[in-house]
Amino acid sequence: MKYISTRGGGSPCTAAEAIKAGLAPDGGLFVPEATPELGGNMPEELAPLGYQERAARILTPFLTDYTAAEIKASVLAAYGGGKFDHAAVAPLQTFGDGFSVLELWHGPTSAFKDMALQLLPHLLSQALAKTREAREVVILVATSGDTGKAALEGFRDVKQTRIVVFFPDEGVSEVQRLQMVTQEGGNVVVVAVNGNFDDAQTGVKSIFNDPGFSAELGDRGFLLSSANSINWGRLVPQIVYYYSAYADLVKGGRIRSGQEVNFVVPTGNFGNILAGYYAKQMGLPVGRLICAANKNNVLTDFLRTGVYDRRREFFKTMSPSMDILISSNLERLLYYATGGDTAQVSAWMSELNASGAYRVAGTPLARIQETFWSGWADESTTAKTIRAVYEHCRYLLDPHTAVAWSVAEEYRRETSDRTPLVVVSTASPFKFNHSVLAALSGPGATRGKGEFDILRELSAATGRTVPKALATLEHKPVRHRALTDKAAMADAVRDVLHIVKDN
Numbered sequence: 001m002k003y004i005s006t007r008g009g010g011s012p013c014t015a016a017e018a019i020k021a022g023l024a025p026d027g028g029l030f031v032p033e034a035t036p037e038l039g040g041n042m043p044e045e046l047a048p049l050g051y052q053e054r055a056a057r058i059l060t061p062f063l064t065d066y067t068a069a070e071i072k073a074s075v076l077a078a079y080g081g082g083k084f085d086h087a088a089v090a091p092l093q094t095f096g097d098g099f100s101v102l103e104l105w106h107g108p109t110s111a112f113k114d115m116a117l118q119l120l121p122h123l124l125s126q127a128l129a130k131t132r133e134a135r136e137v138v139i140l141v142a143t144s145g146d147t148g149k150a151a152l153e154g155f156r157d158v159k160q161t162r163i164v165v166f167f168p169d170e171g172v173s174e175v176q177r178l179q180m181v182t183q184e185g186g187n188v189v190v191v192a193v194n195g196n197f198d199d200a201q202t203g204v205k206s207i208f209n210d211p212g213f214s215a216e217l218g219d220r221g222f223l224l225s226s227a228n229s230i231n232w233g234r235l236v237p238q239i240v241y242y243y244s245a246y247a248d249l250v251k252g253g254r255i256r257s258g259q260e261v262n263f264v265v266p267t268g269n270f271g272n273i274l275a276g277y278y279a280k281q282m283g284l285p286v287g288r289l290i291c292a293a294n295k296n297n298v299l300t301d302f303l304r305t306g307v308y309d310r311r312r313e314f315f316k317t318m319s320p321s322m323d324i325l326i327s328s329n330l331e332r333l334l335y336y337a338t339g340g341d342t343a344q345v346s347a348w349m350s351e352l353n354a355s356g357a358y359r360v361a362g363t364p365l366a367r368i369q370e371t372f373w374s375g376w377a378d379e380s381t382t383a384k385t386i387r388a389v390y391e392h393c394r395y396l397l398d399p400h401t402a403v404a405w406s407v408a409e410e411y412r413r414e415t416s417d418r419t420p421l422v423v424v425s426t427a428s429p430f431k432f433n434h435s436v437l438a439a440l441s442g443p444g445a446t447r448g449k450g451e452f453d454i455l456r457e458l459s460a461a462t463g464r465t466v467p468k469a470l471a472t473l474e475h476k477p478v479r480h481r482a483l484t485d486k487a488a489m490a491d492a493v494r495d496v497l498h499i500v501k502d503n
Contacts, residue, residue, distance in 0.1 A: 001064040003030040003232065006335040007349065008342030014065040016127035019120075019233035020137070022226030023208045028346070029331050030232045035281045036061035042283065044257050046247040051089035052079050054247065055119075055240045062236050066126060074122035078237075083108050083118060085467070090115065090241045092248040095393060098420035099408070100254070101401070102245045109179060110428035110467045111321075112272065113150035116229075116237040121154045121161070123233045124225070128160055135223040138497065139163040140207060142200040142228060144268060145176040145321045146427060148190070149183070151227040156185035163227070164189045164496055166200040166489060172320055174451050175431050175470060182476035189496045190480035193489065196314055197268075198326045203489035204228070205328075213490055220499060229271030230328050238275030239282070245422050246284055255420050260287035262417070265424045266404040267291055268324030270299065272424065274332055277371065281336075287419045290373050292407035294319045297376035299327055304374060306365040309357040318379060318435035319399040321426070326352075337364040373415075375407040382406065386429075386439035396462055399435050401425040430466050433458050 002012035009026025018030040038061070046054045055075040056068075063071060079089050086106040093101045107114025128137065139161055141151045148165040155163040167180060169192040180190045193200045207213055207224070214224055229235050242263065249255045263286060265273040273289055280286035293300045295315040302308040310325040317323055331349060337360070338344050344364075351358040360368070377385070385402040389395055397405060404423045411417065429436045434446050437458045446454050452474045459466050484492045494501055 001036070001062055002033045004033055005029070006031055006331050006342060007346040014130075015063045015232070016065050016130040019123050019231065020127040020131055020133060020223075020225060022224070022231040023205075027205075027209045027349075028342075029230055029329070031332055031335055032062060035278060038282050040258060040283060040285075043243065043247045043250050046243060047251040049247075051240075051244060052076055054244050055079065055237070058240045058243050059236060063123075065130065066123075070126055074119060074126070077122050078119035084114075088248075090244055092245055092252075092422070093395070094252065094254060095395075098254075098418065100245070100249065100420070100422045101395070101425050102241065102422050103425050104241060105398075105425065105428045107150070108153050108469055109146065109149045110431050110470060111146035111150060112424075112426040113146045114153075115241055116234045117147070117150040117154040117227060119237045120227060120231070120233045121158045125158060125160070127233075133223065135218070135221050137161045137225050138217065138222050138493070139225055139227045140204050140493070141165045141226065142197065142204040143167045143172075143180075144197040144324060145172040146431075147228060149176065149179040152180060152183045152185065152188050152190070155227065156183070156188055158187070162187045162189070162496070164191065164493055166191050166193050166204060166492075168193055168196045168200055169483060171196050171316065171323065173432050173434070175433065175473070176320070178451070178473045178476075179469075181478050181480045182473060183479065189482070191482040191484055191489075191492050193484055193486055195486045197324050198310070198314070199486040200489075201228075201324075201326060201328065203486050207490050207493065210490070216499070217497070220497070222497060228328070229269055235271055235275060235329070238272060239278045242276045242279035242286070243284055249420065249422075258285055260285045260419055262286070262288045262290060262411075262419045262421045263424060264290040264292055264404045264408040264411070264421060266319065266322055266400040266426055267293075267299070268296070268322035268327065270327040270329035270333070272426070273372075274329045277333065277336075280371065286371075288373050288411075288417070289371055290375070290407060290411050292404040293374060293376040294322045294382070294403050295376065295378055296323050296325055298325050299330075300374040300376045302330070302360075303368065303372050306360040307357065308352065308360070310352070311356040317399075318382060318432065319403055321400055322403070333368065334360070334364070337367045373411060375410045377403045377406040383435070383439040386436055390440060390462070396429045396436065396464060397425070398427040398429040398432050400427055428467055428470070430455060430458065430470050437461070
């Protein structure tokens with residue numbers, strides 16, 4: 001399997017080379033030259049297997065330059081060893097009327113990013129060896145909250161790597177912030193950015209797209225790479241949990257093998273839902289992929305009209321991991337919607353950078369809308385959904401999953417589609433304790449209370465245990481206090497690496 005850029009530049013490369021580089025040389029994203037087809041019997045074959053074995057089966061056709069032993073060792077290291085607090089790793093909770101929830105937050109940071117970022121460091125370490133890379137890899141990450149902590153935890157003290165995480169100051173939940181600024185590890189650095197997530201993400205992309213900066217680092221023995229979902233090594237592990245969820249539905253007798261299933265995915269950067277698109281292209285019987293957005297509903301507008309326009313007001317919401325106006329992984333979908341027209345994709349991305357908007361129409365838009373549907377939920381609806389689901393189902397949602405649940409109900413009302421439906425749950429409700437407790441007990445429930453008092457009160461009110469990794473934050477010292485302007489992010493990287501700026 002070879003990988004190429006969505007923008008047509010460079011030569012095809014191996015999976016190891018793509019994972020090591022993160023971003024293609026022309027600024028595009030790596031995609032496989034062809035999507036492997038696994039056949040209709042794959043879910044039945046996966047049903048009796050554990051998550052690690054399922055992962056190895058799905059990953060193998062994409063990682064043809066990795067040996068079976070390397071893949072097996074990687075998935076065992078990522079998903080074994082007690083790192084996940086549920087034996088199923090990604091358990092499926094089923095409700096009535098063909099409604100299920102896929103829980104992706106049982107890993108060490110209580111968010112779905114663990115599903116990929118526990119595996120990526122192993123794939124990258126092997127990639128460095130395969131490509132005989134002698135330089136030290138500097139992982140740059142922009143985060144809206146969950147990616148940062150998951151990447152820090154995954155790459156902590158991994159040999160031949162350093163990791164620098166940029167997060168929007170005041171743009172993440174307090175629990176997310178504490179998870180990052182207390183992070184241990186000799187090779188990790190966390191930097192707050194004056195601005196929102198799009199500012200942080202744009203700054204990281206600018207660093208990657210600056211050949212002079214890359215050369216400057218290269219001369220000093222460093223190589224830039226990414227742990228964001230622009231890196232194929234971040235995206236490919238996410239395909240696994242779509243297959244795993246479907247296999248569990250078959251195993252539990254909820255569906256028959258071959259029956260279509262819809263997935264509802266809360267997403268801002270589009271990587272999570274795009275993994276479901278890959279699963280569908282590989283042969284998984286996926287009907288519709290339903291994109292759930294919050295008030296920053298740029299994706300909903302695009303999927304309904306074909307107009308992508310980030311020139312709009314940015315809102316800070318109770319679902320901050322979706323507070324994004326520039327969805328990087330959408331570029332990969334555009335590549336497939338155009339039948340691989342890299343010139344057109346490049347033109348749209350140039351237009352987005354220059355004017356902040358672009359329009360997709362005709363056949364590409366029709367192809368997108370054949371699979372994707374989108375809705376969004378405002379703050380009031382999100383809070384009401386958290387309370388209603390808890391009262392009626394005794395099930396506790398975080399705000400991102402509540403957005404998805406609400407959009408799932410909206411989809412069924414508007415379309416009358418009764419296809420079995422899986423809501424993808426992306427975070428533990430305890431990561432957003434303020435919002436969840438306020439939704440359950442009213443806005444005054446959190447007023448004047450400390451972060452950990454709220455965690456304990458939410459636990460007492462619902463009978464659920466605070467995840468250990470969150471409960472222990474209370475006594476961890478703050479280790480990272482750096483703050484930078486968005487225009488000075490490259491200098492922040494230089495400071496981390498003790499580099500004097502070239503004149």
